[in-house]
Amino acid sequence: MADSQRPSEPINFVHQDEIWKAHVKVVKNSAEVWPKKWGFLTEVYKEYERESVKLVEAIRTTELPHHLAARPPTPPEKYIHVGPSPPVPQTTQALIGWRSGRSHLQLEKYGTVYHGRRSFLKELGWPLDSCN
Numbered sequence: 001m002a003d004s005q006r007p008s009e010p011i012n013f014v015h016q017d018e019i020w021k022a023h024v025k026v027v028k029n030s031a032e033v034w035p036k037k038w039g040f041l042t043e044v045y046k047e048y049e050r051e052s053v054k055l056v057e058a059i060r061t062t063e064l065p066h067h068l069a070a071r072p073p074t075p076p077e078k079y080i081h082v083g084p085s086p087p088v089p090q091t092t093q094a095l096i097g098w099r100s101g102r103s104h105l106q107l108e109k110y111g112t113v114y115h116g117r118r119s120f121l122k123e124l125g126w127p128l129d130s131c132n
Contacts (some may be wrong), residue, residue: 083104121128
């Protein structure tokens with residue numbers, strides 16, 4: 001943002017090109033030197049992959065005790081019952097809340113939640129003018 005406020009200065013394309021060439025040279029040199037310095041990490045990773053494959057195969061072949069075995073999932077249709085929806089009302093005003101107007105289709109299964117007007121100061125037992 002601060003650069004856009006300054007008056008434009010002439011751009012030296014040759015200088016910018018030299019900076020780019022130096023950057024590319026550093027990246028090439030780093031790519032050549034990396035295997036000499038850090039190449040051992042590739043062997044360690046390959047060894048880790050072989051060990052993890054062995055462990056996964058060992059886990060797959062191991063039988064769980066009966067009391068720890070996972071039960072098959074219960075299909076949702078067994079415990080979720082959705083009745084058919086009544087026809088959509090013809091008026092535009094009745095479109096809002098047309099499903100919640102019927103008691104058997106309401107989303108609130110346990111009744112309406114009521115929260116009275118509460119005061120944080122009263123809950124702490126402080127006088128009401130303590131925050132003024």
